[in-house]
Structure formats: C-alpha cells, structure tokens
Amino acid sequence: MPAGAVRIGVDGVDGVGKTTYARGLAAALTAAGRPAIHVSADGFHHPRTVRYRRGRDSAEGFWLDSYDHDALIANVLAPFGPGGTRRYRTAVHDVGTDEVLDLPWLTAPAGAVVVVDGLFLHRDELVGFWDFSVFLAAPFEVTVPRMAARDGSHPDPTHPTQQRYVQGQRHYFAACEPWKRASVVIDNSNLARPVVADG
Structure with a gap:
C-alpha cells in the first residue's frame, strides 16, 4: 500500500454488508499499524426536496438524486488525494432528520487510509478518486x-415498496457495471464467509 494517504471505496447494494465490512477493514488496518478512518x-445525502424531486417512488431519482457527490468529494475524497490537506468532515447531512450539518473539520495523520462505504461509489463522478475499491x-x-x-421494510424484493430501491440499483448496474470497475469483487452472500469472486 502506498505510504501517502489512500482512499478505499466499499460499494454494494443496500443490505449487502458495506458498513460492517468497511468498519472491519478500517479496524484491521489500524491494528496493523496504519491509521485508518x-x-x-x-x-452525504441530498435533502429530501432533492432526493424526491422525481417522485417518492422514482427509481431513477434514487440512483441519480440520493447523494451529494460534490460534498463527498470536497469533504473527504479530495482532502485525502494527492496534495490534499487530510482535513475532512464525516458528514454534512442527517438523513433521518433532514438536517444540514456543520461538523468540525478533523485532520487525519500522515499516511492515513480513509475507507468509505456507500451506494453507487463506482459511478462516473466518483470512480476516479479511489486508490482501491x-x-x-x-x-x-x-x-x-x-x-x-x-x-x-418489506422483505420481498419484488414488493412495490422496494421498487424505488431495487430498480434504482439496477439502473446503476446498467449504467456503470461496478463489478468491472472495482479493484476486487467479493461475494458477501454469507456475511460470516465473504469470498473473492472469480474473474
């Protein structure tokens, strides 16, 4: 791994285990002596007025309007990039309350790794920022x-209440084929036994 700051993206659909995986990876890196965040x-969600501007049930809106990618870049990805300040903020919006946040800036140590988990991380606006994904x-x-x-929520992926999310993620698959853009693909069907996918 490079000596400078490193940006790792952990992508996947809702419920695949991104946050657990990312936290575990950051903890393992820290335990190995590399500071990780x-x-x-x-x-970094958009406010509800933006997220639902195409309609509450819009799958296209879910994939296109959910996240403020400019804010994620400015507050996390650019600061950890080449020549970056390593000054970052962990959030700008509370999706539960729809509140805009003004959190203090933090400074990561030299050589820190930032592990970011989220949906749609291999879309065109973000894919070039990852040193590893x-x-x-x-x-x-x-x-x-x-x-x-x-x-x-409803457990059936074909249920009408799930279509905004399932179909929105299928829009992402069709547009970006994230499994082709990622550094590695891991089958996380069994949370206790993740497996590196073939090919």
Whole structure:
C-alpha cells in the first residue's frame, strides 16, 4: 500500500454488508499499524426536496438524486488525494432528520487510509478518486430481507415498496457495471464467509 494517504471505496447494494465490512477493514488496518478512518456516504445525502424531486417512488431519482457527490468529494475524497490537506468532515447531512450539518473539520495523520462505504461509489463522478475499491455482491433475494430485518421494510424484493430501491440499483448496474470497475469483487452472500469472486 502506498505510504501517502489512500482512499478505499466499499460499494454494494443496500443490505449487502458495506458498513460492517468497511468498519472491519478500517479496524484491521489500524491494528496493523496504519491509521485508518471509516466514513459512510450516508452522511452525504441530498435533502429530501432533492432526493424526491422525481417522485417518492422514482427509481431513477434514487440512483441519480440520493447523494451529494460534490460534498463527498470536497469533504473527504479530495482532502485525502494527492496534495490534499487530510482535513475532512464525516458528514454534512442527517438523513433521518433532514438536517444540514456543520461538523468540525478533523485532520487525519500522515499516511492515513480513509475507507468509505456507500451506494453507487463506482459511478462516473466518483470512480476516479479511489486508490482501491471493493464491490460487495449478493443477490437482492439475500440483501432485501437483511434490510427488512434492520429497518422493518418489506422483505420481498419484488414488493412495490422496494421498487424505488431495487430498480434504482439496477439502473446503476446498467449504467456503470461496478463489478468491472472495482479493484476486487467479493461475494458477501454469507456475511460470516465473504469470498473473492472469480474473474
């Protein structure tokens, strides 16, 4: 791994295990002597007025309007890039309350690794920022029930209430083929036994 700051993206659909994986990776790097910071892209959502401007059920809106990529770049990815200041913020928005946040700037140590988890991280606006990236893969028949267990949503990926999210992620797959852009693809169908995917 390079001696300077490094940006690692952990991508995958809702419920695939991104946050758990990213936290574990950051902890393992820190334990190995490399300072590492975990940031979730969920702290960089657009306000609801932007997220739902195409309609509450719009799959296109989910994939195109959910995240403020400019804010993620300015507050996390650019500061950890070549010549960056390593001054970063972990969030600019609370998706639960729809509150805009003004958190203090933090400074990472030299050589720090930032591990970012989130949806759509291999889209055109972001893919060039990653020094290394992971795409966690699992079928919707696995990931949607996981989400349901966590947030009380419907466990059937074909249910009408899931179409904004499932179809939005399929739009992303069609546009970006993230498994081809990632440095490595990991089958995370079994959370206890992630496996590097063939090919």
